[in-house]
Amino acid sequence: SQQGEEDPQALSIQEGENATMNCSYKTSINNLQWYRQNSGRGLVHLILIRSNEREKHSGRLRVTLDTSKKSSSLLITASRAADTASYFCATDGGGFKTIFGAGTRLFVKA
Amino acid sequence: DGGITQSPKYLFRKEGQNVTLSCEQNLNHDAMYWYRQDPGQGLRLIYYSQIVNDFQKGDIAEGYSVSREKKESFPLTVTSAQKNPTAFYLCAIRTGGNEQFFGPGTRLTVL
Numbered sequence: 001s002q003q004g005e006e007d008p009q010a011l012s013i014q015e016g017e018n019a020t021m022n023c024s025y026k027t028s029i030n031n032l033q034w035y036r037q038n039s040g041r042g043l044v045h046l047i048l049i050r051s052n053e054r055e056k057h058s059g060r061l062r063v064t065l066d067t068s069k070k071s072s073s074l075l076i077t078a079s080r081a082a083d084t085a086s087y088f089c090a091t092d093g094g095g096f097k098t099i100f101g102a103g104t105r106l107f108v109k110a
Numbered sequence: 111d112g113g114i115t116q117s118p119k120y121l122f123r124k125e126g127q128n129v130t131l132s133c134e135q136n137l138n139h140d141a142m143y144w145y146r147q148d149p150g151q152g153l154r155l156i157y158y159s160q161i162v163n164d165f166q167k168g169d170i171a172e173g174y175s176v177s178r179e180k181k182e183s184f185p186l187t188v189t190s191a192q193k194n195p196t197a198f199y200l201c202a203i204r205t206g207g208n209e210q211f212f213g214p215g216t217r218l219t220v221l
Contacts, residue, residue, distance in 0.1 A: 031208055042114075042200055042212030043153075088152060090210075096141060096160055097168070098210060100153040 004032070004072075004089035004101035012107045019076040021104040023089030024069075032065055033090045034074050037103070043088065046074075081110040113137045116201050116213035123188065123195065123220050131186045131216045133201030141204035142184040146170060146197045147215075153200065159184055188218065196220045 004023045013019055023032070031050045035043040049056045049065045049072065056063045062075040076083055086103040093099035113136040123129045135142065141160050145153040155168030159178040173192025178184055188195045198217050202210040 033209065035210075040198075040215070040217075042214050043202075043210070045209045045211060048207065048209055092208065096158060096204070097155060098143075098204075098208070100145075102150075102152040105150075 004091050004099065006087070006089055006101045006104040008104060009102070010105040010107070012109065013079060015079060015081055015108055015110050017079055019079050019083070019106055019108070021074045021087050021106070023072045023074070023101060025072075025089075025091050026070065028067075029091045031092055032063075032072050033098070034061075034063060034072075035088045035090060035100075037086045037088065039085075046087075076106075079106075079108045081108050084108045114201060114203060114211060114213035116199075116216050118216060119214065121216055121218045123218060125220065126190045128187055128189050129218070131188065131199055131201075131218070133184045133186065133213060134182055135184075135203050135213075136182065137203055137211070138181070139203040139205060140181065142178070143202045143204065143210065144168075144174075144176065144184070144186045145200045145202065147200060148197050156186065156199075194220075 004025045007022045033048045034046045037043045047058050049063050060077045065072045086105050088100050088103045090098045090100045115134045117132045143158045144156040154170050157176040159165035175187045200215045201213040204210050
């Protein structure tokens with residue numbers, strides 16, 4: 001089954017720096033989503049980008065999608081300590097399924 | 111977490127025991143999902159339901175069972191046939207726009 005794979009697995013940056021996470025997937029998609037998970041909590045939906053879109057913004061988040069390379073990136077600008085979390089990409093898995101990657105763990109140092 | 115509740119937050123199971131995890135939603139969505147998350151891993155789909163009285167197996171359904179008698183409720187039973195049930199369990203609803211919204215999760219530990 002297709003699956004998003006995030007890169008890097010872990011990322012540690014200073015507050016105020018930008019954080020970039022990448023996601024690669026295997027087969028054609030209709031949309032790709034990014035979620036955030038704070039430790040021990042449920043996932044929170046951040047942004048959905050459709051296959052006919054190349055870039056989308058939401059506040060300090062910028063998501064790009066390159067369907068020719070089967071890849072997406074999530075950029076968090078001017079990161080804050082509160083951005084410390086795991087970030088997952090998710091792709092439509094056929095039918096009503098959503099396939100989640102293993103995630104990138106982001107640690108923002110104050 | 112919105113209008114999705116899961117209970118209990120922590121659950122301990124003895125060997126050979128069945129336990130049931132609750133998931134309730136007041137968001138009036140038809141589609142509900144159960145996922146399992148192991149430490150440092152992504153989510154794996156256990157079961158999902160698109161409508162009342164109907165549900166489908168996900169990728170790791172063995173040792174689990176569900177019911178969907180009401181739109182608001184989608185309980186998951188972890189049976190004694192699930193040999194390694196210690197994990198974090200997440201329930202979610204899916205909107206018409208494909209976004210999923212998650213409950214706060216239940217952490218199950220086998221004693």
